[in-house]
Amino acid sequence: MLDKYITPVIKPLLHPVVSLLDKRQVTPDQLTVIGFIIGLLAVPFLALSLWNFALAAIILNRIFDGLDGALARHQNSSTSAGGFLDICLDFLFYAAIPLGFALANPEQNALAAAVLLAVFIGTGSSFLAFAIPAEKLNLDKPQFAYKSFYYLNGLTEGTETIAIFVAFCLWPQYFAELAYSFALLAGITIVTRVYGGYHTLKTQTINQQISATKNADKDTLETDN
Incomplete structure (x- = not known):
């Protein structure tokens, strides 16, 4: 929900570092992999x-x-390829954090972590599953035109997920309560994505079929004339 507001604010702040990295001939894929490895260090911590x-x-x-x-x-x-690598490692990182808290205190955190992981599967699959037909149907990406593929909005997106991860670390004794609360919000995201995505794709497909029929009729008339 907040990604479309946060991203434009963050982008200008990255420009100086990006220019330096470019001069050093660093590649985006290298950053993706290094960032993922650093993120996985959170699990043993x-x-x-x-x-x-x-x-x-x-x-x-x-x-x-x-x-x-x-x-x-x-x-x-x-x-x-870069977008694929980035999103795959992102979702693996997201799944690793609840696992870390489950390892920290299995008795208190394991069930909440399992619920959160199950919800992450729902948000991730609905997100990625929509991107495939959206690309096929050439749907516009007005809010995230710079992304490699279509980003389907939701109540809980990247910004909200990172915010809850930060909250987990600041108040680890309340991990279960925070995890269940976030899982509820993410559950709403799943419902709205499945409902909205289904109807968006269905409407778009019908519109394209109507357009194709009209074009075929037009071609037929021109041929007859």
């Missing part, structure tokens, strides 16, 4: 209850995630 170190790893992961896309656009090197 969480398991050992080193909350501040885990928080630092999470924040650094998100910084690298912003830098790789900005660098790709700066170098005019955005590719489907």
